[in-house]
Amino acid sequence: MSGRETIRLPGAVPDAADEAMGGGTGDLTEALLSTSVWTDQLLAAAGIPVVEVPFVTVGSGIGSFVTTDYLRIMGVPKEQIKVLGNNPVPWSTYEYLTRNSQIPRGERLRSDSASTPDNIWGFPSYAVREAFAAKGLKNKLFPLWNVATEPIFSNYYTPKAGQAFESMEAETKRIDYFDCLDKGLVRMVRKRSGGGYFTILTPPAGTTPTKRVAYKSRWVHLAVGYPGLKxxxxxxxxxxxxxxxxxxxxxxxxxxxxxxxxxxxxxxxxxxxxxxxxxxxxxxxxxxxxxxxxxxxxxxxxxxxxTGAHGPSIFMRRRGGDGWAYQGFNYPKSVWGGQLKARMRKLEGKDRADLYKTIGGTxxxxxxxxxxxxxxxxxxxxxxxxxxxxxxxxxxxxxxxxxxxxxxxxxxxxxxxxxxxxxxxxEADIAEHRIFADLLTHSGAGRNPVGRLDVERTFEVKGTANGDGKLYASGTATLGGYFPGVDTFLGLQIAAQEIGDDLAKQGFGSYMGPLRSVSQWLKWARGKAI
Amino acid sequence: MLPTLNGRIQSRIVITLIIGGLWSLLIALFLPGVSGASYSDKLRALLGLLIVLTVLGIGWELVYHGLMQLRWEKDWPTLFGLVTIVNEGTLAYVLVVHRRFDHWWFHDDYRLPRSTFLFALITTWLVVWLWANGPMRVFTVHWRFRGGRFV
Missing domain, CATH: 3.50.50.60 (FAD/NAD(P)-binding domain)
Structure with a gap:
């Protein structure tokens, strides 16, 4: 075992095994590995086939799913999105981790009622849906009472893991998510000479004639989850x-x-x-x-x-006792839309790192x-x-x-x-993940005040713009940015919205105004395919 | 709802006046305890109540914002949005039913009887509260992430 031992996740392939995978022609060459900006000719010389698509999202987990969902609802056709990664379904890694840490499908997550990755509106919330689906008056009233009186007369309502997975499954079908998915391991993303990016995928052995396939796109989104759990x-x-x-x-x-x-x-x-x-x-x-x-x-x-309430002042004091610090969710609730979200959005450098420190902690x-x-x-x-x-x-x-x-x-x-x-x-350092390590070395990405991937308020990775192309990232790798609650269902949706809005400004998809919002919600409510 | 001060004030104005206004149009049809009054008189009285609630509400928001600073989460639980009917309703009652504030708005000596006032206040409050905590999100996907701001 190396000194970098991390928890092995399903779908993760060790670096060495990836190099040995597949076979035949169309592999990365020395010239490609050592060149930061690739030309089309360089790839052609290596014999790597190129798939052209405007938008690529890397990871194939919940981050890729909610971003794809948002774009599909913005009117982007499924042919214009490719999801690359090894997860057979978006929640595979998440379910693996929650199940091991003793949250099987029947137990409740630590997630807000209105944090619904299958529904960008958060309405109807999990509590309302649970109430409608429940049998018997008491079971119907319980989730509603819970969510209406939290956290004063009841603990925070949280959905059962199974409800989250099943509702996501329905949404994957509604938006034809699996038509966008190309399975395999993403090796790297490099800038393309002339604009945009190349994303190198190693498909499962024997499924393609060449060892690697390149995806040429104007936009790339990275949502690869934990670099590693140590x-x-x-x-x-x-x-x-x-x-x-x-x-x-x-x-x-x-x-x-x-x-x-x-x-x-x-x-x-x-x-x-x-x-x-x-x-x-x-x-x-x-x-x-x-x-x-x-x-x-x-x-x-x-x-x-x-031993008790703790914090720097009476205005920033968290409850605690018996050894524990108490908080409903993994950040104070207002980071997902309220005062702390607004405050963090304005902070830079050390000020931002300091606020992260104040609101952070186990x-x-x-x-x-x-x-x-x-x-x-x-x-x-x-x-x-x-x-x-x-x-x-x-x-x-x-x-x-x-x-x-x-x-x-x-x-x-x-x-x-x-x-x-x-x-x-x-959590391991971002550089433990091969895609981020490559990005930091070759594409101009940098680190934010807490050491993770530095992104703009739009979740564009700073320093990686290329011609008319942009590279985005969301999820835990971007913790320390202008928005704190990144590693959560709602955080991924907030990121998807920022990315979607930014893409709409560039002419990709339609901005989600009230009319589109209502008409698309009606489709969602009827389960009508997009 | 996870509001900022600016967002709370905007949301209060928009939702109280639009959703509360639509509700007033409806209940003015069968408002109890004012059988002698015309539809327009009743509506006028109800809209007067909405305006009072909104104007006073902006002041209340400043108070709530101060209280929120003492909360670690910097949030305002859903339940608080419901129970604040007690303080806000009491103040509005004093001002509206006792007509110390709104005489400029009403015809002659027309006024809301206490039971009618309570009916209008409680139902309007519930409708606005339910709307803000659910269906509102259908109309704008940005509102809830912007602390309740529309602009």
Whole structure:
């Protein structure tokens, strides 16, 4: 394992395997690799076939889907959009990560009722749709009551994962999304001499006569998701040193075996991290304890233990307690349209980085069911918290599990545990992703004040314009830009709207004014294909 | 709704006057407790109420904006948009039903009886609240991301 070990996602292909994929003619040449701006002749000389299309979106996840959706609703014909990537359906990677981190289809996401990736209007919201579809008066009223009284008399309403996936599936069909999808791994995007870009795709072996296919387009949109999800350093060291990949896991990896094992024998689990993923994993462990009578003991390691409301002033104070920072969604709600969105949009450089720091930080929503579980655990002694920084993780002396050495304010503490679940979800640097690394090296892209891909308010990647062409990016890679909530359903839709508006100004698609908005919504409501 | 101050004021003016106005046109047909008044008198009274609510509302928005600064999320929960009928309605009641403010608007000695005022206020408030939290989004895909601004 290298020092850059990340969680392997479905559809991701290691760099070396990509180089070995396919075969035959039409591969990248030295001349292409070393030239930043490609001419048509250079590609022809390499024998790489060229597909011409005005708009290419790279990633084939939810970011590509909501952007395609917006453009289709703006009136762009499906023939003018190509979606490139390895996801068989837009939610594949997302569902893989949510399922592993204990949100199967029947559980609820951490997402607002009006953040509906299948519907650009956010109306009717998930809560309203859930109410309409429910059987029985009580089930119908519950989501409506919830959304109307959140977060005062109820916790924030959030949709079930299954509802999000199923409604997206219906929308993919309505807009003929799959007609736009060309499967394969995108290797790089380079500027084209004369304007626009070439996007190099490595299709699945044997599906095309050449190893690579180039897409020549005026516009490119990148929505490739996480550059990588990393392990905590000490846990990675443990895994590689002792070659043990089952005792120490990341919550985003498949780790069902741990829960199964705990049903068979008592054990102690160390939880690392104070975010929603930790909340979820705790819920699963405690649900199993309640339903399956497991004897699990939980030790929750906090690096920073939050005792109450915290923040720089009474005007910026977040709730907290019992170790956690509490917040409904992954940013304060007004970043998606309110005051914080407006404020961040005006900030540059250090001021922007500072505001990101103030509103950032690991946090989890208040959910009364979770509060009850943990309260019971504290009272009965099977849920304990420890605060400190981990010095090392080593195998337990008896060869049974692990020992975590923790530096606390009271000195070194050793915690024996059968399993350690890393719930921190550290994101890797953007340069870990090959497309971004290439873009930073060859196409003039740069980093924003928090180190990720620098984009304009329109989500155009700064420094990459080429002739009449523009390159856009959305999603987590652009965190640190003028709009903060990028890595969310609603954030992807906000980005899609900014991109769509900018494209409409360039004559691609029609601006979404009230008439188009209403007429297209009526089509959506009737499920009528575009 | 995730509003900015500017957006809240714009939204309040537009939605109260247009949606509230359409609602007034409708309920003026069967407004209870004012059997002697003509349709135009009733409508005039209802529109007077809308104007009072809108004008006072701009002042209220400044108050809410201040309160929002104490909230970490800098938001205004949906429920608050409903329960503020209590403070806003009370002030409007004092001004409209007691006619200390709106005599310039009404004919002669025509005035809204208390029950009629409450009927008009509560139903109009509900219609405007429901509209702002749902169907409004169909008419503009930009409004909700711009803090409720139209321009």
């Amino acid at each position: 392990f905590l350093d000490d846990l990675q060291t443990y895994r590689t040193t002792y070659n043990d990949y089952s005792t120490v896991v990341n919550a985003y990896e498949p780790h069902e075996g741990i829960y199964e094992d705990l049903k068979k024998r008592p054990g102690t689990v160390v939880i690392r991290g104070g975010g929603i993923v930790a909340s979820r994993i705790l819920q699963r462990l405690i649900d199993d304890r309640d339903r399956e009578s497991t004897q699990v003991q939980i030790v929750h390691v906090f690096r920073t233990y939050i 946090n989890t929503p208040v959910r009364w069911s979770w509060q009850e579980q943990l309260k019971r655990g504290r009272k009965e002694g099977w849920y304990r918290t420890v605060t400190g920084s981990v010095e090392s993780v080593v195998p337990a002396p008896q060869g049974n599990g692990t020992t975590t050495r923790l530096k606390t304010k009271d000195g070194i503490v050793e915690i024996p545990a059968s399993y350690i679940i890393d719930c921190t979800g550290l």
